[in-house]
Amino acid sequence: MKNPVRNASSMKLDNMLQIIDRVRRAPVSRADLARATGLTRAAITIIVDRLIREGILSEQAPTPDKPGSKPIRLDLAGGGLYFMGIDISRVRCSVCILDTKGTPVTQTGFPLDRDSDFARVLPQIKDSMRQAIGTLNCPEKLMGIGVSVPGPVDTAAGVTLNPPNFRMLQGQPVLDQLREVWNGAIWIENNAVARTLYEKNLGVARRFANFMVMIVDTGIGSGLVLDGKLYRGTGFAGEAGHTSIDIHGEVCVCGNRGCLELYAAIPALLRRHCADRPDIRSWADLAGLAAAGDEKCLAVIHQEAAYLAHSLVNTANLLDLEAVILTGSITCHPELLLDSLRRQVQESRITGAIHSLEILSSQAKAEDGAACAAMIALEKFLAGETGWNR
Numbered sequence: 001m002k003n004p005v006r007n008a009s010s011m012k013l014d015n016m017l018q019i020i021d022r023v024r025r026a027p028v029s030r031a032d033l034a035r036a037t038g039l040t041r042a043a044i045t046i047i048v049d050r051l052i053r054e055g056i057l058s059e060q061a062p063t064p065d066k067p068g069s070k071p072i073r074l075d076l077a078g079g080g081l082y083f084m085g086i087d088i089s090r091v092r093c094s095v096c097i098l099d100t101k102g103t104p105v106t107q108t109g110f111p112l113d114r115d116s117d118f119a120r121v122l123p124q125i126k127d128s129m130r131q132a133i134g135t136l137n138c139p140e141k142l143m144g145i146g147v148s149v150p151g152p153v154d155t156a157a158g159v160t161l162n163p164p165n166f167r168m169l170q171g172q173p174v175l176d177q178l179r180e181v182w183n184g185a186i187w188i189e190n191n192a193v194a195r196t197l198y199e200k201n202l203g204v205a206r207r208f209a210n211f212m213v214m215i216v217d218t219g220i221g222s223g224l225v226l227d228g229k230l231y232r233g234t235g236f237a238g239e240a241g242h243t244s245i246d247i248h249g250e251v252c253v254c255g256n257r258g259c260l261e262l263y264a265a266i267p268a269l270l271r272r273h274c275a276d277r278p279d280i281r282s283w284a285d286l287a288g289l290a291a292a293g294d295e296k297c298l299a300v301i302h303q304e305a306a307y308l309a310h311s312l313v314n315t316a317n318l319l320d321l322e323a324v325i326l327t328g329s330i331t332c333h334p335e336l337l338l339d340s341l342r343r344q345v346q347e348s349r350i351t352g353a354i355h356s357l358e359i360l361s362s363q364a365k366a367e368d369g370a371a372c373a374a375m376i377a378l379e380k381f382l383a384g385e386t387g388w389n390r
């Protein structure tokens, strides 16, 4: 043991974070915590009492009709710690602060457009950050800030690379700029990563350890969680939109042929299959008409399911996933698509007879981008990377 002081303090932090994470998933008793973590009851008591004193955990009231019949369960206190999210999309910059339960305590933002200029927008982003931080009674309880952006990002340098159709964010040192407002822990990620972390922590994927989140919108992106952890590969994992579903298909801008995005991204789908229907300009139009019984629209939704199924079966067979979560505009009226997709995937999947693969629609709304970004900071906090309690 080269550095016993550091090791002891690091172990203490790990134990505290482990307890916060367990309670965050579902209220538990002290005895449950001892069983789940392997810590002694005495150690649990010391840590839990401290977290209650700091306003991070609270004790749930006993059941009124049977007082004392069950051990008191611990829950998150809500306001103990805070996480900020900043989502910069092509149409809006949104800023929010969530508490440990994921409840928004403040939200703000402003519209953007394709002609927005980063130098001109930056003061507005900084003002929104100051405004949000200003609403906190204890700004020192802000644990970190997550920033999400479209397109590839150099996460280590905090610099955006070359997001398609978004000139404003070409090669911008976003984090260096934002540190002028807040010099604490801050990270930047692609918005597919942020959406994946949202599903993992607050969304429908909370019960899964191996899943993919697929964003189907103007493009197709995805994020992977394997063995309970975000999978990055060498940094850019999750380009499901650029996996091929047709080796003879057209050449994509990425250099591959027959990429999923060329068929199943919503504008591509409508261009291919609805060019003769000027009344269909969005997925919402298509799904609404299909739900009303329009045969042509039903066929197009079935075709979209076929495109997605082809790709999902490949990924599910390769990684043996438990679940796929669809998010983005395609989750507007998702029932018809999901029915067709589940059927087609189940027919083709190699482990179809062994275990289920759940295909679900995200409950996140388009306006939840900042909450998704805040999950970047929450994940870093739970990994002990925010500097909390050191």
Ligand SMILES: [Zn+2]
Pocket (backbone or CB within 6 Å): 241, 242, 243, 252, 253, 254, 255, 256, 259
């Ligand atoms: Zn491609």
